[in-house]
Amino acid sequence: MASQTPQKKALILAVDGMEEIEFCSAVSVLRRAEIDVTIAGVASASPVKSSRSVVITPERSLADLKSTTDAFDAVVLPGGLGAAKAFSESAEVGSLLKRFEAAGKLIAIICASPSALPAHGVGLGKTVTSHPSVADKLKEGGKYNYSEERVVVDRQLITSRAPGTALEFSLAIVKNLVGEEKAAAVAAPMLLK
Template identity: 55%
Template sequence: MGDSKKAVVLIAEGSEEMEAVITIDVLRRAGVNVTVAGLKDNGPVKCSRDVVLVPDASLTDALKSGPYDAVILPGGLGGSKLFCESAEVGKLLKEQEASDRIIGAICAAPTALKSHGIGLGKSITSYPGVGDHLSDSYKYLEDKVVISGKLVTSRGPGTAFDFGLALAGLLAGKEKADAVAKGLLLL
């Protein structure tokens, strides 16, 4: 389809590989054009459980192909910390929010939303261990996936399929997301 939606999934040293790969895979099955962007460069990235992922492009180069319909941050404490500290990630998230486009964050990655002042006051969820850090700035929920406007958050590796399918529903439509879920034997 010519009007395929575009998403960028950021990865950094210490990103949670299941959350990254499952989200990328589910979105690609739904027909979303996904770019995997390395925070530092386009070299191999060692994730939280020592799985090495190779991004399609560096974040700097990936942004030249923007804007994206969705910007997605997988969790993992190390990767999330790097997202929190990155001015480039902050700028991207602020532009995404200002343009009313989708932002997704799972596990510890919602901490980067708070660091960059994104979605303050909205309903979100995260990995339980970082919930206390977020509850002063957001309406904190414990659902598997929380959609608040164009902000999509989720809890952790075990909810990565739910997260990916929620994003697929927003980007490709519920019918397409349901077809992907059925093909994955999730429905």
């Protein structure tokens, strides 16, 4: 009997003020690719209100998952100015990002949330992008190579710019976790390629 490849697992963080298009695109695209997605609230498992007042209820809280975060292959942070601020100020998120980086696991961050990278000293020396509103935070001090590409993949760090790049960003995560063929299979019925 041939051994089956274990299903990849992604942790998507949810917080008040997040950009709902980026969050929902990531959840939808990754689940279409048969990636096991867990939605974790940063503060708790209580409902969060997105930047445009869409209410989303996390499945778990990040604190509840603390001892099991090593089981995930990727962590995804949606953007939005409120989310970027919350992610940047959260010691728990910083610790999580550092653990994923040290383990060589995928970190995917979009829109304003790449500003959490310098806040926690993660991804130093890598090429990144972000929403133009936070570009200066990533350019400051020469700690990152800043790009204005729509999606930037630098090894195990994927960054992207805005809601308009959310599907490309999500497909880049799929490609990284389960391959280009699966990403193409997901994109086709969505009429993306």
